[in-house]
Amino acid sequence: MTTWLPTLAAHGGPKYQAIARGYARAISNGELPPGERLPAHRVLARKLNVTTGTVSRAYGELERAGLVIARVGDGTYVAEPRHDASHLNITSASWTRPESDKPMPPLSPGVGPLIDLGQNVPNAVGDARSLGSILRELAADERLIGELLQYQPVAGQRSHREAGARWLARMGCGGEPESVLVTQGAQHALACVLRAVLRPGDTVFAEALSYPGIIALARQLRLNLVGIEIDNEGLIPAALDRASELLNPRALFCVPTLHNPTTATMSDTRRRAIAEIAARRNIVVIEDLVPAAMLAQQPQPLASLLPEHGIVISSFSKAVAPGMRIGYVHAPPEWVGKIVAVIRSDCWMAAPLGAEIATRWIERGEIDRLIALQRDRIHEQHVIAASELAGIPYHTGSASAHLWMPLAEPWRGAEFASALRQAGVLVKPGDSFVIGRGSAPHAVRISMSGARNPGLLREGLAIIARTLLNGPEGQYSA
Numbered sequence: 001m002t003t004w005l006p007t008l009a010a011h012g013g014p015k016y017q018a019i020a021r022g023y024a025r026a027i028s029n030g031e032l033p034p035g036e037r038l039p040a041h042r043v044l045a046r047k048l049n050v051t052t053g054t055v056s057r058a059y060g061e062l063e064r065a066g067l068v069i070a071r072v073g074d075g076t077y078v079a080e081p082r083h084d085a086s087h088l089n090i091t092s093a094s095w096t097r098p099e100s101d102k103p104m105p106p107l108s109p110g111v112g113p114l115i116d117l118g119q120n121v122p123n124a125v126g127d128a129r130s131l132g133s134i135l136r137e138l139a140a141d142e143r144l145i146g147e148l149l150q151y152q153p154v155a156g157q158r159s160h161r162e163a164g165a166r167w168l169a170r171m172g173c174g175g176e177p178e179s180v181l182v183t184q185g186a187q188h189a190l191a192c193v194l195r196a197v198l199r200p201g202d203t204v205f206a207e208a209l210s211y212p213g214i215i216a217l218a219r220q221l222r223l224n225l226v227g228i229e230i231d232n233e234g235l236i237p238a239a240l241d242r243a244s245e246l247l248n249p250r251a252l253f254c255v256p257t258l259h260n261p262t263t264a265t266m267s268d269t270r271r272r273a274i275a276e277i278a279a280r281r282n283i284v285v286i287e288d289l290v291p292a293a294m295l296a297q298q299p300q301p302l303a304s305l306l307p308e309h310g311i312v313i314s315s316f317s318k319a320v321a322p323g324m325r326i327g328y329v330h331a332p333p334e335w336v337g338k339i340v341a342v343i344r345s346d347c348w349m350a351a352p353l354g355a356e357i358a359t360r361w362i363e364r365g366e367i368d369r370l371i372a373l374q375r376d377r378i379h380e381q382h383v384i385a386a387s388e389l390a391g392i393p394y395h396t397g398s399a400s401a402h403l404w405m406p407l408a409e410p411w412r413g414a415e416f417a418s419a420l421r422q423a424g425v426l427v428k429p430g431d432s433f434v435i436g437r438g439s440a441p442h443a444v445r446i447s448m449s450g451a452r453n454p455g456l457l458r459e460g461l462a463i464i465a466r467t468l469l470n471g472p473e474g475q476y477s478a
Ligand SMILES: Cc1ncc(COP(=O)(O)O)c(C=O)c1O
Pocket: 120, 184, 185, 186, 187, 188, 211, 213, 255, 260, 288, 290, 291, 314, 315, 316, 317, 322, 326, 327
């Protein structure tokens, strides 16, 4: 049993809430790990000089928030974090990557080069040729090149911010260049926004399974990152509300459209419910629209429902070319200056040459053409998946190159990924996306666009189907 005790003086409000908040915080920051037993009601009541009724009420709050489990006649235990995506809805060609994309070396004798379905990369759809022609244009304009070689305004040149506003408007977001800042990709945008909005020790929420970039950043910035329960539409409003009551988060990071890794997209009703909670509880929502760029029909962004609390980050990375390293932030006026200050201290400004190329891509509609090609390619990949994985459940979204595959018993995610690696295929196990030290979902993410051509995708998916159906029995070695 834990000897950890909440300090009542540190929390205001009713005593039962102070006790619940104290435990909630200790559980979410890992001080009290899953399986740890909380003191018996009478013991805690004596130690804190409160009634057993107050302790029962506090434990009840924690139980409703899913943070503890009460076992009748046994005690109250810290629960495993919840991120059960098993109730997600299940929905169920010719291309080649450039030659320079060398195959990965074989893992063991007898197995060919690895087929990489682990890396989250867009398909190559002629972006190299398109970039080449812009570079030739730029090379012929010495005056412009001279300008681009100089320092620029920290938020980006006016024309680059205007192009960013146009890109974001494509996703239903904003439209005013004054609210748009240019960054070096979405991860840089996220790092700057987190540093502008949060202080070390602050609590930030995210979907219980999330993009690993937020996990790494939260660790480095000493933030208390807490995972919120998700279902087939992403964040569950009731879970967000309960956890907010207990932990009073400063911000929520979320990927409401084509979520990475589950591919879930929130309905409009769900978006409104999440936005209502954020506004009521004064939570800054950091909305990641990186995967959303792929969609032809855009859902309404959360940020558009939250004019004072919504910050959007975006980039071309999953739609066209991660090597561009250009991203955009759209922020309410209150945050613009603070984020600009972080960009300045971080890198002075995003590299203007990349921003100029991005601007030309956006202004000429070239980005729309490239994304349309990307969608066609993904459609072909879905057809291959439907045939190679026939009868095997997986989740995906229209225009998503990801398959999220929950595994039937007795497979575990990491074990399945390791068996696939031995068989020559890389995928990402569910563990990679878990916030905190909770148990990993028994699932893997398959990135179809990692395959260099349709033949390799077919082969990789066939290996996945075979390995899955053969079961783990043959995998064990001493
Ligand atoms: C959801 C999500 N957001 C942001 C990023 C980072 O994008 P960028 O390459 O622009 O930094 C990724 C990359 O995997 C991602 O999946």
